[in-house]
Amino acid sequence: MLTRLKLAEHDAAAEALSAFIAEGDYAPGDRLPPERELMERLGLSRTNLRKALDTFERDGLIWRHVGKGTFLASQEPDGVGGDLQELCRELSPVKMMRARVCIEAAIAREAAINASNGAIQNLKETKDRARKAASWAEYEHHDGLFHCAVAEATDNPLLLTLFVQLNLVRRAVAVSNVVRGSDRPSEDHKSFAEHERIVAAIEARDPAEAYDAMRAHLGSVSARLFEEA
Amino acid sequence: MLTRLKLAEHDAAAEALSAFIAEGDYAPGDRLPPERELMERLGLSRTNLRKALDTFERDGLIWRHVGKGTFLASQEPDGVGGDLQELCRELSPVKMMRARVCIEAAIAREAAINASNGAIQNLKETKDRARKAASWAEYEHHDGLFHCAVAEATDNPLLLTLFVQLNLVRRAVAVSNVVRGSDRPSEDHKSFAEHERIVAAIEARDPAEAYDAMRAHLGSVSARLFEEA
DNA sequence: ATCCTTAAAATGGTTGACCAATTGCCCGTA
């Protein structure tokens, strides 16, 4: 099989091009030499050079335009589907909360349609555990489990996966300047009643009510967070 | 900048090739038709076909040998991350569609609230490109771009990331037994009017209508898929 | 001196012809 030799050749072209760019002290937006010059300087056929350029362009490292030339891309290659860590770094708490409201309310609606009796039982148990929390840290842990239980109640692995991703980001973007007046949530902590309302709506198989209840809950959380910030 | 159009063209070629392979019931090790036949059947120039083939070869999906032909590789590539791969394997198309309806409708609602004028312009352009598609493969590619444009219109990086994940899974779970009565969507293809309704709702800043329009669109897509299965 | 027009040069993109490797068929010989 010659494929490996071909790949090696392509890798050599890509390596040569990559090294050329690195050694050339090019800044984003700078124009690279023309193809016909590049192939000479790198000792490549134009075909092989163009293959390497095709790859670099598809990977967002460069952009090309007939008559203009070949340019180094700006550093953000329209970073769609980029690193989650990067996303967490740049995402504002406001946008994080908006995304939560958008997605978790929709998930609650789906849960009201699809929840099994076992899932509803699980919801109640995690809700009750949150109520019994002896510290804010414990409360927050069980609050997270409660929201996860809602996503599980959709009985949809894809929705659960998306919720988990959302939750990862939420945790990373968590607002850490919250001042607590006590060691633990009080008996009349607003979220308790909100959780009750969510569970009741899901148990009643009322998608619209579940949606509204989750929106109200997260809206309330959001308001509390940004008031105290 | 023409780079997006070029990438779109390459994506169309890759999609067409991918669809051809999927619909052709090829097993690992099977030989694909010769390039000159493939370019005819897919309606591509040889140059564009070879670019797509180059990409597939570099990604390990196929291998090629002068005088012998082009063959499907024996190994599954590491396409999506490990967890997502498992999810794709086990997720039923029905649940995939339910998740799409749940999430994408909520995203459309958010887009109606947050879309900039530029985002709306982008929506219109991708919508129009889908309408002009000359083949089903091209249509499906632009349809995907249209849905991505809706997620971008939310102006929320987290929602966009979640949409991308959803889309990855959607592609992997794609139903491959769709029978087409024609080479390309007809002028009165139902999705065109549905796209129009979605764009109009977002432009009108009407979240509820955007939500309903996207639900209706995806419900319609779903019904079409599962009727013909 | 400045501006406009036109043509030439420069740039990336495409194509048809040709090249290199492989396969299959046909013919000749044992």
Add this chain to the structure above:
DNA sequence: TACGGGCAATTGGTCAACCATTTTAAGGAT
């Protein structure tokens, strides 16, 4: 009949010429 060699057809790979777009320079008019 079986085997081997040669040749034509088939296959993917490469290349020079050409194409389409953009930039630059030169010449003419004001």
